[in-house]
Amino acid sequence: xxxxxxxxxxxxxxxxxxxxxxxxxxxxxxxxxxxxxxxxxxxxxxxxxxxxxxxxxxxxxxxxxxxxxxxxxxxxxxxxxxxxxxxxxxxxxxxxxxxxxxxxxxxxxxxxxxxxxxxxxxxxxxxxxxxxxxxxxxxxxxxxxxxxxxxxxxxxxxxxxxxxxxxxxxxxxxxxxxxxxxxxxxxxxxxxxxxxxxxxxxxxxxxxxxxxxxxxxxxxxxxxxxxxxxxxxxxxxxxxxxxxxxxxxxxxxxxxxxxxxxxxxx
Numbered sequence: 523x524x525x526x527x528x529x530x531x532x533x534x535x536x537x538x539x540x541x542x543x544x545x546x547x548x549x550x551x552x553x554x555x556x557x558x559x560x561x562x563x564x565x566x567x568x569x570x571x572x573x574x575x576x577x578x579x580x581x582x583x584x585x586x587x588x589x590x591x592x593x594x595x596x597x598x599x600x601x602x603x604x605x606x607x608x609x610x611x612x613x614x615x616x617x618x619x620x621x622x623x624x625x626x627x628x629x630x631x632x633x634x635x636x637x638x639x640x641x642x643x644x645x646x647x648x649x650x651x652x653x654x655x656x657x658x659x660x661x662x663x664x665x666x667x668x669x670x671x672x673x674x675x676x677x678x679x680x681x682x683x684x685x686x687x688x689x690x691x692x693x694x695x696x697x698x699x700x701x702x703x704x705x706x707x708x709x710x711x712x713x714x715x716x717x718x719x720x721x722x723x724x725x726x727x728x729x730x731x732x733x734x735x736x737x738x739x740x741x742x743x744x745x746x747x748x749x750x751x752x753x754x755x756x757x758x759x760x761x762x763x764x765x766x767x768x769x770x771x772x773x774x775x776x777x778x779x780x781x782x783x784x785x786x787x788x
Contacts, residue, residue: 572623579710590696683779696721
């Protein structure tokens with residue numbers, strides 16, 4: 523891959539060279555002359571096909587993970603959230619049971635892989651909110667998540683973005699099924715179709731920045747309406763902080779500064 527530093531910006535393919543833009547840069551690469559038919563049928567590319575299948579499964583499972591936090595992911599995630607979550611799924615499938623290219627994605631056996639994952643890599647949750655508080659707690663049925671945050675001083679424990687006057691703490695929970703290879707469809711499918719890619723989020727009341735909050739903050743996400751949680755379905759809990767600016771008595775959500783991490787899995 524080469525960079526085009528000319529003032530002339532070209533996009534498209536010319537004489538076997540493909541010109542394109544990525545992340546604000548003009549790049550050049552040679553046209554791929556390897557046909558899809560050869561990749562899919564040539565025995566020399568067996569390992570490539572195996573990797574393609576498992577990558578596809580990781581992407582599908584990662585999509586369910588993101589969808590389970592659909593109620594807040596828009597606010598707290600960076601532009602690379604999709605690829606970063608897929609990367610986590612790849613580490614899980616690498617140790618899965620089965621043949622290469624068909625290994626299981628067992629999330630319930632790798633919960634620790636996700637705990638501590640920040641939805642915005644440049645805005646770690648613990649750097650913006652570090653008040654002394656226990657981690658969220660899942661109940662025995664794994665369908666209700668609670669987070670109890672004792673009173674704290676926001677000047678000490680909250681890193682406010684420019685312009686913020688208030689914030690809300692948020693608690694999110696989501697269900698993601700294990701995934702397995704289905705020989706009939708030749709795709710990865712969820713072990714349990716439901717609940718999968720489903721979740722909920724709840725916000726605290728607005729809290730003014732400056733001094734003590736004045737009371738404990740107690741949040742609860744109740745997903746019991748989804749029914750019993752299968753043993754092959756993982757539950758992930760995320761803690762978040764969202765910032766606002768008050769203008770003429772109205773609170774407006776800031777365009778930046780929000781963050782969230784996976785705090786617990788069960």
